[in-house]
Amino acid sequence: MLKTPYLLFLGDVPDPLSAKVAQGIRDWRPEYALGQYRLPGCQADMKLPDLTIEDAVAQGAQTLVIGAANRGGVISRSWIAVLEEALAAGMDIASGLHNLLRDEPVLVEAAKKHGGRLVDVRVPQVQYPIGDGKPRRGKRCLAVGTDCSIGKMYTALALDIALRERGVKSSFRATGQTGILITGEGVPLDAVVADFMAGSIEWLTPDNDDDHWDIIEGQGSLFHPSYSGVTLALIHGGQPDALILCHEPTRTHMRGLPHYSLPTLEQLRDTALPLAQVVNPACQVVGVSVNTAAMPADEADRYLEALESRLGLPCVDPYRQGAERLAEAVAAC
């Protein structure tokens, strides 16, 4: 879907958090991150070489990735000139912003003139099939959460790398725009038309070697009323052999919904597993990934220990502890 390597465009973001797409690429696919391009005032730094468009192209950059999120997800006026220059130099441009590249006439014209592509990864690029639920060869693992934005992508990316470090064949399968920009391909599931959701995930995770794992990025939560349907389509389209439960213990309510409390990990397990077994009777819950960023280290350790004896499953924070124990549990599945 995207040509690599990338030049990461950070624009003039007011803080490092606004450059989390660039950060994700730098952390998870450093081999794609050739350099960065910053405008005056930019408050983020990926500790990559600052390259001009000319330098980046000379070093082989294929795609300028907009690695920054502006307020409101818009394509800032101050960015357009650089994007035009990149197109003129023969690069593609990729963006996960709400406002689409294809809606900027200046960029559309420049892309046409120079033969470059404008890739809005929020927009499905494929006519996905309707799901058929047929068993597929190879193994699949899916991260499901007690809530949205709870560390499912991080967990899946860390697990994918930990599996490969163990010598297990593994592919991270992106289902959201950040994941797609990081790995260069995937399905923007939240933008897929309802009837084709499950089919898009079947398409994303096709037949593979018997000993190959697809590590599928989760979306939403079965307990989040805004997005639960997306999550169930992911479970039924993904046909997981293994589920990883994801949780954030300090969160007091569902993301964006102060009137909804989070389910327990037991409720998540007892809801997600029978639903997954509709399409894959052998599916198991193999581990728990906990985002303990908001807890002091000793409290996090005590929490994980207690959780592990409560659930009888490996319970780890992959950011603090690495994903090796989750990879071990998946590989043993």
Place this chain on the structure above:
Amino acid sequence: MLKTPYLLFLGDVPDPLSAKVAQGIRDWRPEYALGQYRLPGCQADMKLPDLTIEDAVAQGAQTLVIGAANRGGVISRSWIAVLEEALAAGMDIASGLHNLLRDEPVLVEAAKKHGGRLVDVRVPQVQYPIGDGKPRRGKRCLAVGTDCSIGKMYTALALDIALRERGVKSSFRATGQTGILITGEGVPLDAVVADFMAGSIEWLTPDNDDDHWDIIEGQGSLFHPSYSGVTLALIHGGQPDALILCHEPTRTHMRGLPHYSLPTLEQLRDTALPLAQVVNPACQVVGVSVNTAAMPADEADRYLEALESRLGLPCVDPYRQGAERLAEAVAAC
């Protein structure tokens, strides 16, 4: 969304089944069905007056509804002249076919010239919000099925009428193209973008009188891997107070999926109810609607009787027995 009353266009369908949209309108909203328009060779008959376009307009018809499904859902060449004539006479045209009216240049031009509307009810007409899961005033009932195409729309339409006959305030809320054409409004849920599914159903069933029931048309099944995500969005967007379980006892496998068997009604109850209680803790399963069309009458009676003692709920075939007992159970909820 659609202006009533309708002229039902049956085209040249090769059999009565192909005119099931027209049949649905005639059966459920006879007050909208002013007359029918048939081309030579048409093998369906709604027992309505055969009207010319001129007569229909003179009698007040506002919309020509394509009440027929061609092979492949296309708009037949032989239909275009009549549709043009209807537009020229000042009518709108509404269609639920896969091929869209808006993709027929001749019709687009005629609509523009005469000021008529081309309403493709498969295409969402509204920018739906993202769901917020907030409790809403009024009551809601949703039909959920062990499989797709099992009688959920029929059940909801029959229940809506039975409630109104008891003097209970009720609105049928359409979520599919046939339902939308029948009632003139609704949400084509299977065509809504994933992120907005639940929000579209919140939009469809807003705050209402405390004693008013929205009877929401079900879609898909939690156990049908192709469409289960749509069903869960409907459960979480609809916030039902009452669930009706729908079943077809002679079906040997999930629709279109010979490799999937149907769940039991107990499995459906035990899966759907806890999911519904995430958004509405007071939700109850109040009855079962069984499509016994494939069973002899005495066998159907015995089946329903046994089922009723097994589940402890009213179990009826609304086609054979009417929906009064379901309406009683809903009204008591």
